[in-house]
Amino acid sequence: MSSTIARKSRTATKTAAAPAKTRRAKAKSAPKVGFVSLGCPKALVDSERIITKLRAEGYAVAADYKGADVVVVNTCGFLNSAKQESLDAIGEAMAKNGRVIVTGCLGVEEARIRAEHPGVLAVTGPHQYEQVVSAVHDAVPPLHDPFVDLVPPEGLHLTPRHYAYLKISEGCNNRCSFCIIPSIRGDLASRPVGQVMAEAERLVKAGVKELLVISQDTSAYGLDIKYAESPWKGSPLKARFLDLSRALGDLGAWVRMHYVYPYPHVDDVIPLMAEGKILPYLDIPFQHASPQVLKAMRRPAHQEKTAERIRRWREVCPDLAVRSTFIVGFPGETDADFEMLLQWLKEAKLSRVGCFRYEHVDGAKANDLPGHVPAEVMDERWHRFMAVAQEVSRDVLATKLGRTIDVIVDEVDEEGALARSVWDAPEIDGSVFLNGETRVKAGDIVKAKVVHADEYDLWAELVG
Ligand code: SF4
Numbered sequence: 001m002s003s004t005i006a007r008k009s010r011t012a013t014k015t016a017a018a019p020a021k022t023r024r025a026k027a028k029s030a031p032k033v034g035f036v037s038l039g040c041p042k043a044l045v046d047s048e049r050i051i052t053k054l055r056a057e058g059y060a061v062a063a064d065y066k067g068a069d070v071v072v073v074n075t076c077g078f079l080n081s082a083k084q085e086s087l088d089a090i091g092e093a094m095a096k097n098g099r100v101i102v103t104g105c106l107g108v109e110e111a112r113i114r115a116e117h118p119g120v121l122a123v124t125g126p127h128q129y130e131q132v133v134s135a136v137h138d139a140v141p142p143l144h145d146p147f148v149d150l151v152p153p154e155g156l157h158l159t160p161r162h163y164a165y166l167k168i169s170e171g172c173n174n175r176c177s178f179c180i181i182p183s184i185r186g187d188l189a190s191r192p193v194g195q196v197m198a199e200a201e202r203l204v205k206a207g208v209k210e211l212l213v214i215s216q217d218t219s220a221y222g223l224d225i226k227y228a229e230s231p232w233k234g235s236p237l238k239a240r241f242l243d244l245s246r247a248l249g250d251l252g253a254w255v256r257m258h259y260v261y262p263y264p265h266v267d268d269v270i271p272l273m274a275e276g277k278i279l280p281y282l283d284i285p286f287q288h289a290s291p292q293v294l295k296a297m298r299r300p301a302h303q304e305k306t307a308e309r310i311r312r313w314r315e316v317c318p319d320l321a322v323r324s325t326f327i328v329g330f331p332g333e334t335d336a337d338f339e340m341l342l343q344w345l346k347e348a349k350l351s352r353v354g355c356f357r358y359e360h361v362d363g364a365k366a367n368d369l370p371g372h373v374p375a376e377v378m379d380e381r382w383h384r385f386m387a388v389a390q391e392v393s394r395d396v397l398a399t400k401l402g403r404t405i406d407v408i409v410d411e412v413d414e415e416g417a418l419a420r421s422v423w424d425a426p427e428i429d430g431s432v433f434l435n436g437e438t439r440v441k442a443g444d445i446v447k448a449k450v451v452h453a454d455e456y457d458l459w460a461e462l463v464g
Contacts, residue, residue: 030060031140034068039076041214045167047074057142065096070139077105079359090117101135105184162443163210164203172216177298177365190222193239194230210254219260242268249277258283261300274317279422286324289344290337307347321423323352329378330358331369351396352429353389394455407432409444430457
């Protein structure tokens with residue numbers, strides 16, 4: 001949902017072209033499809049599914065606009081700025097290629113897309129995989145003999161090989177007043193737990209070292225299917241957040257939980273983090289701390305005393321990192337609400353935070369709320385928030401100095417290795433720099449001693 005993720009997603013999309021390139025000889029006559037994937041990791045997973053299906057049918061992934069027979073643009077429709085970015089991306093694909101299929105969240109606004117870009121070949125909405133694939137068939141027919149052997153059993157991924165997003169459900173039962181996702185993606189629809197586990201196991205067998213669990217509301221997993229059981233490794237397994245966390249933890253990979261809301265049952269998962277079964281990391285989009293603002297936002301679990309909860313979680317798992325996003329300048333936010341937010345941020349000691357200035361989203365209920373905050377006040381609050389967040393993060397990271405920690409290596413070049421700690425998710429959090437270290441490779445999990453820290457990143461030296 002953040003612009004950072006959107007930018008990174010576009011970068012990640014380029015990596016998907018690599019396998020196509022190395023197999024160029026085999027796939028020479030295969031029709032080529034280009035991909036531009038915007039938006040959140042959930043949209044990225046949608047793109048991966050479409051690519052997997054198309055590759056199974058013999059299509060190749062094009063490395064650039066010029067080499068593509070058709071381009072699929074997977075759009076984001078979360079904020080007005082994201083919609084504009086999506087429209088610009090469609091425009092770029094039209095200008096550089098001219099044969100464009102649009103899918104994703106903005107796809108529900110077909111009239112708007114066609115008004116701006118009348119030449120697009122087809123427009124489909126989120127999760128309409130079959131429609132996207134059939135639009136590709138119409139634009140460039142598939143080969144008669146599918147190259148089924150070109151598709152690895154774990155499917156095709158836009159992320160580097162050592163980590164992968166695992167989507168456990170679609171949609172959301174909440175109705176936050178600033179969000180139109182439920183009207184685009186529908187109510188919560190959980191995947192059967194057997195299917196999720198089978199995908200996770202295939203990924204781990206294929207070399208994935210870190211599973212990033214995503215959805216719109218991860219802790220609500222299974223509610224819609226009444227926590228239905230699936231057989232797993234000879235025993236029944238419930239489609240429930242705790243049971244899924246434990247089963248994923250048994251696969252031997254790092255397991256990182258995103259988009260968790262602080263419902264009471266989240267407490268039960270913290271001991272799994274203390275035992276090292278899953279990573280001591282929770283991504284909880286709190287959005288605010290003032291009860292009045294949270295109520296106006298209609299946030300799930302807004303009545304919870306979250307600072308106190310986090311303190312209790314840390315008694316069980318002292319290493320727990322909580323990352324979050326916030327909105328400043330929400331309609332009706334007073335100076336007192338904002339001061340409460342800053343105070344809460346200091347108390348909760350959140351080391352990783354993102355902050356957005358409130359933005360109108362067409363169709364969102366929050367647009368009609370009274371007390372809109374002037375842009376300059378919003379801006380001033382955003383700067384103050386970021387200054388406090390930086391201070392908190394610096395203090396938290398300083399406590400890691402001298403510790404020997406596990407890190408996962410993301411990249412290596414002649415200057416050294418770029419890694420992450422258990423407290424850092426890819427793309428959104430900080431890094432651990434292993435300067436001069438070239439003996440490791442991407443995906444290695446190694447021990448390193450922290451020798452330096454600043455407000456965002458750590459520097460460490462390999463141990464042993
Ligand atoms: S929890 Fe709220 S913000 Fe998140 S998708 Fe559901 S309605 Fe939107």
